[in-house]
Amino acid sequence: MYLKGKVIKFLKVKNVILTIIGVLAVLECGFYIISEFTYYRDDPETALHAVSMADSILWVIIGAFMLCVMAFSRCQIKNATFFSGYFEGDLDGYIPYGDLAEITGKSVRMVRMQLRFYRWIYMKNFKLIKNENGGEVVELYSKRCLCECRNCGAHIEKRIYFTGVCPYCKSSDLFAKVLTDNKFYNITSDFATGSKRPDYYTARLLTAKKAIFTTLYILNATVAAIGLLMTLTEIPHYFDENYQREILFSTENHLFSYELIRADILDGIVFSSVVFIIFMPLAVTTFKKMRDAFAAGFYSNCFSRLQTPLTGVGYLPGYGIMTDGKHKLKKLRNAIRRGYLIHCTLEMHDGEPKIALAKRIVKDQCPYCGASIVGAVDENYVCQYCKNLIMGVVVKR
Numbered sequence: 457m458y459l460k461g462k463v464i465k466f467l468k469v470k471n472v473i474l475t476i477i478g479v480l481a482v483l484e485c486g487f488y489i490i491s492e493f494t495y496y497r498d499d500p501e502t503a504l505h506a507v508s509m510a511d512s513i514l515w516v517i518i519g520a521f522m523l524c525v526m527a528f529s530r531c532q533i534k535n536a537t538f539f540s541g542y543f544e545g546d547l548d549g550y551i552p553y554g555d556l557a558e559i560t561g562k563s564v565r566m567v568r569m570q571l572r573f574y575r576w577i578y579m580k581n582f583k584l585i586k587n588e589n590g591g592e593v594v595e596l597y598s599k600r601c602l603c604e605c606r607n608c609g610a611h612i613e614k615r616i617y618f619t620g621v622c623p624y625c626k627s628s629d630l631f632a633k634v635l636t637d638n639k640f641y642n643i644t645s646d647f648a649t650g651s652k653r654p655d656y657y658t659a660r661l662l663t664a665k666k667a668i669f670t671t672l673y674i675l676n677a678t679v680a681a682i683g684l685l686m687t688l689t690e691i692p693h694y695f696d697e698n699y700q701r702e703i704l705f706s707t708e709n710h711l712f713s714y715e716l717i718r719a720d721i722l723d724g725i726v727f728s729s730v731v732f733i734i735f736m737p738l739a740v741t742t743f744k745k746m747r748d749a750f751a752a753g754f755y756s757n758c759f760s761r762l763q764t765p766l767t768g769v770g771y772l773p774g775y776g777i778m779t780d781g782k783h784k785l786k787k788l789r790n791a792i793r794r795g796y797l798i799h800c801t802l803e804m805h806d807g808e809p810k811i812a813l814a815k816r817i818v819k820d821q822c823p824y825c826g827a828s829i830v831g832a833v834d835e836n837y838v839c840q841y842c843k844n845l846i847m848g849v850v851v852k853r
Contacts, residue, residue, distance in 0.1 A: 457639065457819075458540040458581050458596075467529055467578075474526040481519030485512035494719075494726055534793060535560075535570060536578035543582065544817055545643065545801060547614045547632055549599035553592050555804035561786060568592065581637050599636040602847065606631055606644075618805045620645070620766040620812075628765055631823060635847050640837065642823040646814040647765040650799060657756040657813070659796050662749060669746035676739035683731030690725045694718060745794065751775050751787045752796035759800060765813045769802075772811070785809050822846060 489512050496503035503509065542556065556571075557564045571584060571594065581597045603617035604610065607627035614632075621628050631644040650656035659665070693699050700717045754775045769788065770781045788811065791797040801812045820829045825842040837846045 457637070457641075458543045458579050459536060460578060460580055464533060464536075464578065467533060471526045471529050474522040478519040478522035478526065481515045482523065485515040485519070488512045489516065490726060490730070494723060532570075532574070532578065536574045538793065539571070539574065540579060541801065542803070543594070543596055544641070545803060545812070545815060546596065546599075547601045547603070547617070547634065547643075549596045550587065551594040551596070553594070556594070558804055558809055559785075559789070559802045561789060564592075597637050599634065600847070601632050601634045603630065603632045605629065618766060620647070620764045633823060633847055639820070640829055640846060641817055641819040642821070644816050644818065644823070645765050646799070646816055650760055650814050652760050654753075654756040654760045657759045657797055657799050658752055659798055662753060662796060665796070666746065666749045666753065669742050669749055673739060673742040673746050676735045676742055680732050680735035680739050683728045683735060686728035687725055687732060690721055690728065694721045694725065744790075747776075748787070748790045748794050749796050752791040752794075755788060755791065755797060759811070759813055762813065765815070766803075766805070766810050767813075769809045769811055781809075 488508065492503045492506045492509060493500065496506070538560070539556070542559070543551070553564045553567050556562075556567045560567065562570075568584070571579075571582075575582070575584070583595050583597075585593060585595050587593050601614070603612040603614055605612060605622040605625060605627055606629040608622060608625040610622060610624045612622060612630065616623055617630055617632060620630065622630060628645060628647050631642055633642050634640070697714075700714055700721075703717050704712070704714065755772065758772055769785050772784055772788075774780070774784055775787055776783070785802070788797070789802060792800065792802065799814050799816075801815055803810055803812050821827065822829060822839040822842060822844065823846065824844045825839065827839060827841040829837070829846070830840060838844070839846055
């Protein structure tokens with residue numbers, strides 16, 4: 457609804473193509489460049505004029521640029537998707553930049569820049585304005601809503617709806633009917649489904665992912681440590697004439713000059729350095745994924761024991777060493793962005809970050825009978841099957 461679907465699909469395909477070409481170019485041409493300069497270490501001029509050297513350097517630059525473009529594009533698509541989901545869950549039609557900054561962990565200036573950029577490429581159906589108090593807000597196009605209780609049928613103010621409990625019958629089975637840009641959707645709560653069921657809030661195969669990430673982290677960290685130790689060990693040997701003399705006069709030695717011995721040591725330094733450079737970032741990446749996966753498992757257990765579908769982040773227990781509200785919000789944000797926590801969203805209410813549980817958005821379906829909505833939706837649309845009024849008093853305030 458707020459994403460340019462066709463553009464997003466095109467960009468995702470483009471990212472896959474750029475990744476394949478970029479990785480192949482950097483690996484193949486980078487290996488050729490390193491091997492040439494290692495072989496002609498005493499004559500870099502010859503290495504520079506080697507066959508295909510100029511093309512290899514050019515392709516390494518192009519490949520690295522492709523990977524940077526791909527990484528940037530993937531990050532922006534994730535951010536745009538997050539903003540779109542936040543916009544769909546909003547019922548006021550006006551979102552302050554400060555709320556988005558608090559939830560995303562970015563500055564207000566960064567949020568403003570991102571939204572201006574996304575409006576031209578990734579997103580639609582909103583504009584950036586100043587409200588009557590001079591504050592900067594996001595205005596969603598023609599958004600109208602009506603909040604109701606499924607249990608007793610009472611109409612509920614949006615402010616009370618955000619507490620997650622009906623003030624009349626005390627039920628948490630609430631829903632909102634939303635009309636925006638001539639399209640209808642309803643926001644319902646499946647909170648009861650997740651009660652005492654941690655798996656309801658975790659991604660599929662999260663346990664397997666935790667085991668895989670832990671194993672990969674240990675392997676990557678071990679290989680990176682070995683590469684670093686080999687590099688630190690071989691560098692002194694390159695300048696140690698006594699060490700090289702021992703090798704030269706060794707009966708098992710097959711290198712018969714100091715030049716060949718230093719070349720062999722240099723090859724070892726280059727190889728171990730490349731191993732460290734490759735596996736260290738992989739170790740850091742897998743560690744972050746492992747950390748977020750374990751945090752998702754911890755918080756899913758917390759969610760399954762909560763009594764209301766909307767809870768302040770500050771009231772949740774801390775996980776790990778840092779347990780203040782800022783770090784709890786960061787852990788939840790990372791777990792949700794990676795897809796390890798599902799059926800939950802981060803929202804701002806009354807200036808406080810809160811976690812909303814089991815919120816489900818159903819588009820183009822009647823909230824009473826589930827029938828598909830056919831034709832244009834206006835403020836008084838009546839379902840053609842169950843004859844219920846889908847939208848009632850719906851004035852954006």
